Amino acid sequence: MADVVPKWRAVVLDFVERGGWSAGQVFFATLLAGGIGSVAELPWTEALTLAASAFVSSVVLTGVQYLSKQTNLAFWPDLIVRLGKTFLSSLSASILAGAFDVTTFDWETALNVAFLATVASLGKGLLAREPAAANGQVPPDASPSTLPTGTYREAVDHAPAPPTIDATNPPASGDSSVSDR
Secondary structure, eight states: OOOOOOHHHHHHHHHHHHHHHHHHHHHHHHHHHTOSOOGGGSOHHHHHHHHHHHHHHHHHHHHHHHHTTOOOOOHHHHHHHHHHHHHHHHHHHHHHHSOOOTTTOOHHHHHHHHHHHHHHHHHHHHHHSOOOOTTSOOOTTOOSOOSOHHHHHHHHOOSOOOOOHHHHSOOSSSOOSSOOO
8 A cells, every 4th residue: 555645745745846846947947048158158146046036936826826725636727727837937036036127127038938947847747747548538647746646636635634543433332223133
């Protein structure tokens, strides 16, 4: 039998997984958007700053998603929400990382980074999905998460916890409606 992860731990792992992937995608998208040059010429400081901002932004957006109870989604809606959150996380990271001034802000680079991060998120989501069923359809328990399926389901499921063994035991009193013969 598989180990069951406590609900609180599954939720924390889901937040870390989503924020970590957003940070990584924005980090590499920033380096790619920096152009081709020597390793020393790449925008390392900007990439690290944007990655940290994207992590925080992703955690905040995931918190909003959890508070609105919009986490237990089928594969495609979940992937679309993740793509939207990645785009917004990346764009907000770019805005927050610099002193934002509409007249001097580099919108082209910020949108390029957001686009590259979103494409990376799409690739990660499709690669994380379980193999398609025999009929080519997405399996019902597939997710764009890289967490183990059981951990992911524990994190996003809104169903009440199953009853404990003590809760299913018959009452302790001798008032049985069925006679013991």
